[in-house]
Amino acid sequence: MSLSLRLASRNLTRSSLRVPARISARTFATQQVHQQQQSSGSKQFKMPRTTKAGPGAGVLGAIALGAVAGWYFYSNETTPSWKKVNYNSVYKDIAGLLEDEDYDDGSYGPVFVRLAWHASGTYDKKTRTGGSDGGTIRHTAEAGHGANNGLEHARDRLEPLKKQYPNISYADLYTLAGVVAVQELGGPTVRWRPGREDKTEADCTPDGRLPDAAQGADHVRDIFYRMGFNDQEIAALVGAHALGRCHTSRSGFDGPWNASPTSFTNFFYTELLNSTWVPKKWNGPFQYVDKESGQFMMLPADMAFKKDSEFRKYVEKYAADQDAFFEDFAKAFSKLLELGVKFPEDAPVYEFKTLE
Secondary structure, eight states: OOHHHHHHHHTOOTGGGOOOTTTHHHHHHHHHSOOOOOOOOSSOOOOSOEEEOSSSHHHHHHHHHHHHHHHHHHHOTTSOGGGGOOHHHHHHHHHTTTBOTTSTTTBSHHHHHHHHHHHHTTOBTTTTBOSSTBOGGGSHHHHTSGGGTTTHHHHHHHHHHHHHSTTSOHHHHHHHHHHHHHHHTTOOOOOBOOOOOBOOGGGOOOTTOSOOTTOOHHHHHHHHHHHTOOHHHHHHHGGGGGSOEEOTTTTSOOEESSSOTTSOSSHHHHHHHHSOEEEOOSSSSOOEEETTTSOOEEOHHHHHHHHSHHHHHHHHHHHHOHHHHHHHHHHHHHHHHHTTOOOOTTOOEEEOOOOO
16 A cells, blocks of 8 residues: 555544445445456365356356246255255345444444354364354354454344345354455455354354464464464455454454455555554553554554564565455455365355445
């Protein structure tokens, strides 16, 4: 980001940061960040066949087929519940829930991303427990973990859709909400597939599996290596901190990471590198604020990506090339949402089109 753009963005008040969640957010990101050369990215995360959501040939064919046999498919008691859901309609309805001028910075998008991430980030590759499968973050035993404070706002916002689409699992609903938010706030297309099943409270994971924002690089690696990520994937995932803000009533920390908290951009990396970060003088937990304005913040765990040489090389890459960030984030986020899930063999992969 140029110096003039960073200085201009810092003069925005919180009320002026409200960007409409579906169309203007993507427009904002496109206008503010000039396109860079496409990066080759990391090793491809392999997935099965892809369904291009939207009125393409495949969808039109499905509509024609449904006119003949749809009544049987949806009424057959032996049909798995996940096959009875129109995921294009669910996507559209989730997108319709994003904007709300009375909530935070005007969008539920950031908290939807956080819900999807926290529902998935409990996976342990050694014990093969946790992850998004089961939707256990809705149960009190897991919802009550300190790292999950405030996620009731996202769950409550999505609950009417669970009633509208009773055959979708909470696990699929929560992860799809994260995909919708990333895409509709201007981010990359994220591949997603259905087929997760809901589980009981007995399947909730123990507390302590999510990152502690007050820790450094060693802790970050311990958490993400446990899930099966490498340094490049970890650095790509943390870029989601371009969205949203911290709240003293939830995490104890306070403030947004940048001036566009409802737009998915590479601003986390540019701000991390280009701003001077100093300890915040207050009675809350230790965090950093930008020296120039004091309006924006970084967590101790965020600063690890600037100080650690292995993480920093990816931060520099993504700060210089938003396209490379988008490509790597899409792969890593899709992987995160699928950790530990045993999908049906015939579960299709969706690439949903945005609503603009």
